[in-house]
């Protein structure tokens with residue numbers, strides 16, 4: 001018990017020292033507040049792309065040659081990658097909610113019969129529009145793809161159906177962000193990007209600063225233990241992250257009118273987990289970097305793939321497989337799923353379990369490296 | 380190895396290798412409690428590395444020892460509580476005020492009556508009226524006094540001071556040494572590394588390192604007597620260009636200026652006199668003098684090859 005209070009009071013000592021230093025360092029302090037504001041303004045604009053091979057779930061209730069050829073046409077168009085087929089609509093809906101597919105194509109029972117009778121059956125495409133740039137092109141081409149396929153198939157006795165206004169009524173449901181407002185996607189994403197950028201860098205710098213100024217030796221010569229130093233030094237920056245989160249969430253609500261469909265507590269759990277992941281990473285960088293400059297460079301080295309491959313800049317499902325593999329290893333990828341899922345789709349914990357687990361694993365891995373590398377001695 | 384309670388530092392065969400470089404190579408130190416010892420040697424000779432091993436900040440590659448009776452390999456946490464180590468850069472936190480620095484240290488050591496303790500320390504330092512200034516704004520001399528106060532606040536039994544007076548003006552250096560002797564009189568054991576000969580002369584004993592090895596050790600007078608050196612001094616208008624001509628002459632181990640005078644030393648009187656006669660005695664007044672500690676160390680340094688710091 002005595003050892004615990006002793007340890008706590010040493011953590012408190014480091015914490016208070018760090019707090020004072022943070023307050024005195026006006027430049028860094030200003031940066032921590034200015035970065036969220038600046039980025040919010042800059043990213044008010046969208047980045048549009050034309051992603052292909054978007055994962056698509058198919059919910060089919062009948063399997064006729066015409067249905068087959070329609071699905072093949074979707075596949076060969078290059079926009080849709082049919083990764084999953086089911087006859088249970090709940091299954092396909094869950095995939096869309098978790099963000100594992102970008103589209104669900106639904107073909108109801110009796111589709112072929114209606115088509116042959118000339119009753120223009122519905123060909124339903126549900127799109128995950130929480131990231132509009134991901135789905136817009138694929139959606140725009142859908143009608144053309146479907147009808148061209150049918151023109152090809154409807155020959156002979158059925159040829160009279162072909163030239164009409166379109167034998168099939170292609171219906172697109174944009175889910176989660178029906179008006180395709182890009183800010184809805186960008187602003188929640190910014191939360192992750194800003195936390196990554198500032199927190200990894202600031203913790204990295206705060207630690208290497210001790211080594212560079214020679215005060216690390218003082219710390220080590222006094223009774224503070226490595227874990228105590230680490231906790232005491234990192235804790236103030238959790239506060240910084242909390243302030244940044246508040247700024248962005250308020251801006252999302254009042255400046256960009258981003259809807260908030262899910263539970264705030266779930267989002268905040270995600271934020272805390274993600275904060276810890278970034279701080280642990282910054283600390284690890286500081287055990288590798290020999291100077292503040294190197295810590296900064298390491299941060300950017302990590303930041304670049306984070307911003308490009310996490311699904312923030314470019315739609316995740318539109319990236320080549322190797323890029324998605326890298327993306328899976330980045331905490332930002334999973335955090336983006338949580339923020340967008342909770343804010344835009346109203347996803348619950350069950351939907352987000354995988355993302356939480358992935359960030360947890362990241363913390364475990366990075367934290368282990370940090371503790372192994374952070375030394376009690378100077379060698 | 381049996382613990383000897385009379386020794387503050389008792390280390391044997393300390394070796395420290397960094398990759399392929401041996402920074403400290405088999406150093407033995409047996410330092411009794413209550414004394415003030417000087418730790419000398421050229422740049423890169425291994426002083427800092429040895430001190431770090433003594434207080435448990437570096438793990439020796441080989442060797443063993445005790446510091447204040449605690450095993451340097453296994454009990455570094457207890458050594459840290461009982462020693463005060465002023466590092467070579469000895470910078471406390473420049474972006475904290477003087478008071479905040481002391482409070483931080485007091486908190487880390489969990490000192491009772493923290494405020495009173497800090498107040499008292501500020502009082503003895505004579506810094507009460509400047510306690511809210513940033514430590515980074517202090518002059519070199521004051522910085523060192525603050526650092527000394529910070530490492531003595533938890534009342535350690537042993538002080539390890541690594542070049543505490545580097546870059547400090549002569550008066551501040553004197554004040555600093557007066558403080559060291561005050562602490563020593565109060566029962567502290569002090570090991571000080573330094574490059575200044577006048578400071579070395581204020582120590583009870585001297586340990587001299589070169590290339591990570593202990594070259595000589597003992598009281599100043601013994602080291603001078605034991606060096607077997609003969610020194611001649613030249614004064615006068617013409618001495619300015621004599622050193623160049625004497626260096627490398629047979630029997631001359633070193634020729635160096637001490638202020639306006641030239642000192643020439645070597646192991647043999649007759650050889651030295653011959654060398655001096657060789658360049659002529661015009662324009663300078665020559666006389667034999669007692670070798671100073673500096674003469675001895677310059678010779679030791681020359682014998683061991685000067686600056687030993689790795690520049691790679």
Ligand SMILES: Nc1ncnc2c1ncn2[C@@H]1O[C@H](COP(=O)(O)OP(=O)(O)OP(=O)(O)O)[C@@H](O)[C@H]1O
Nearest residue numbers: 397402421422423424425426427428429687688689
């Ligand atoms: N962490 C380290 N890694 C590699 N080499 C080191 C390290 N620390 C010291 N050295 C090397 O070990 C040797 C001894 O260094 P040390 O700092 O102990 O010398 P010193 O006597 O304190 O020198 P100075 O008078 O300049 O302070 C030097 O060659 C130095 O370059």
Ligand SMILES: [Mg+2]
Nearest residue numbers: 426427467541
């Ligand atoms: Mg040194």
